[in-house]
Amino acid sequence: MTPPSPQRLAHALLEAARRAGAEAADALVIADRSVTIDIRGGALEQAERAESTDLGLRVLIGRRQACVSASDPRDETLAAMAERAVAMAREAPDDPYAGLAEPAQLSERRDAEGLELSDPADEPAPEALQDAAARAEAAALAV
Secondary structure (H helix, E strand, O other): OOOOOHHHHHHHHHHHHHHHOOOEEEEEEEEEEEEEEEEEOOEEEEEEEEEEEEEEEEEEEOOEEEEEEEOOOOHHHHHHHHHHHHHHHHHOOOOOOOOOOOHHHOOOOOOOHHHOOOOOOOOOOHHHHHHHHHHHHHHHHOO
């Protein structure tokens, strides 16, 4: 089963916040993948691949706000996050500076490509990573 896209998760978080009673909300979804290769004494010590999704939700009720986060993208978790954030915001003190940015303050661009937050290159093969790690260890040991 393919995991939901970050865009779908963000929209689902915002919809859950609206259903829970938020007047306004913003969401953050970060999908991450990493591969780690460890070399010790010229031999492969460990190879690891990790994938994660981080979710953040800020809700506003008037000038009161609350933020919650999670790493579980299931629909029931998104609903629980929204309900908890709304309950927290209802108890928070008024903050005259809380609120969403005005549309004129936002970029026209709706993607993050201009920020160069990710490398568009293909993921390196594990063998290439192992070779690079072995060369790095050899260079470090030569000093």
